[in-house]
Amino acid sequence: MNINDSVLKNEEKAIFGMRSLYRKYGYSQYKMSKFEEYDLYVRNKDFLVSDNIISFTDTNGRLMALKPDVTLSIIKNGRDAGDVVQKVYYDENVYRVSKGSHAFREIMQVGLECIGAIDDYCITEVLMLAAESLRAVSRECVLDVSHLGIVSAVIDGMGADEGLRAQLLKCIGEKNTHGIRALCAENSIPAENAETLIGLVSAYGSADTVLPALGTLCTDEESRKCLDQLSDIVAALNAAGVGDTLRIDFSVTSDMNYYNGIVFRGFVNGIPTGILSGGQYDKLMQKMGRKSGAIGFAVYLDMLENLGDDGEAYDVDTVILYTANDDMTALRGTVRMLTDAGQSVMAQKSVPEKLRYKQLLKMNGKGVEILETNA
């Protein structure tokens, strides 16, 4: 059966595009149950976007949850396998509380995970697939990339305690440079350290413009090493043809108890929030008893229905009115003829209220007459 592209919704088109893309790079589909043991999420609560979980008691008395996340299940069910990197993708529904409505929502999520001995090739491949996933949604897209190692080195240099660290990270995520300055002043952190962090947070733009300016901000060995890695990855992504999508943005932060290294967020023009989120999460792997590293991302498709003007001018091309006295064979023949010609046709005894159609026909004996044309 041939599927007309126009009948697919934005999110359906994106899913098909992404599945085909991930398969091309050797990722296999990971299928899982809708339910997972509640305990898995309780142990890793901070990793979840929202800590509200729908739970229920299974018939055997175990406390279960409708899964709010896919990554944890994939890690839990995988095994370390030396040099072999596990490459999987998924499209699953997850159940989370929507921030705006404070109510649970079913969210369609597509993503991939690359688990094992992660090297720069794996990181580059995942970033390239993230950029291509955004392009599958819209050509007007941006992938913001940060390196947590650089941000972490600057904050470590300040000698910030846990509380201050959390406050600084919040300000970084908001691009709140005045907040960073105030926090540093309150905590007697030298102004030059504050200005380095502000310099990082303010440095937004294409890699060509931002990376050369970072040399003066990354002065210690650790952050220089991270900057070199970021530069190498960006060069590889430029060679892969997705460089124009990339922006360097150190305001992309993730919980540093779980994430490390490269982290990224994806945006498309017309959707007010980020639709893609990902990064390296070696620390989560360690917490879950795994020895290997990992990187992955998820694309949230629930916002895609608002992308672009999906409103069609007509509900149906043709409405054919008929009565019980009309010849049903002639009616079936007419409907078949019009659908074969690519039209959508609705046969009705009277016109449904508020239905928008291009033309209105009426069976007339064995033929049809045109009552109204709107197109």
Added chain:
Amino acid sequence: MLNVALPKGRIGEKVYSMFEAAGLECPSIRENNRKLIFENPEVGVRYFWVKPSDVAIYVERGAADIGVAGKDILLEYEPDIYELYDLDIGKCRMAVAAKEDFRDNPRKTLRVATKFTNIAKTYYTSLGRDIDIIHLNGSIEIAPILGLSDVIVDIVETGTTLKENHLAVVETIVPISARLIANKTSFKFKNEAIEYIVKKLAGQESTSGDKENNA
């Protein structure tokens, strides 16, 4: 076209003047009428007046690319936006206030009346203090007077209202002022225009201390 959500009231008018001085003028906004949306296609800007507490929602949801909201609103609702600049106007503070003779009894749960439940909860959690939140929508000051609460958490500007009701500030939680905020997606796709405004606003001196919320 850059969509700008301005808070209705004196702060909004002052903010518009700052935007006007930055070259984003829209003369029709100064006409005396009841319109809510004003546009100047020549400079590519559209302003709209919204309730101050709603500005962050318009920006977070992308109906506005940028807007100006009080830090109190940002702390209370924690919208997912960028906070790009402290305009240093509408300055006041979020404070704990109580009757002048109030003495805290740590053995009792503290009853806190406030419009800002998130701010109050976060503050007292940081102190490890057990509280009973009483959410009120206005006239917060009468809660301790009538025995409804032990303290209030509210915005304090000059302290005159508190004084007239025999209340006093017990503790300042956080200073408040108006902030320029931006939608995260708009920041990516209208970056040049937004960065230009931040730069222009940063070049302007704050000359007045007008406030909008008075306690």
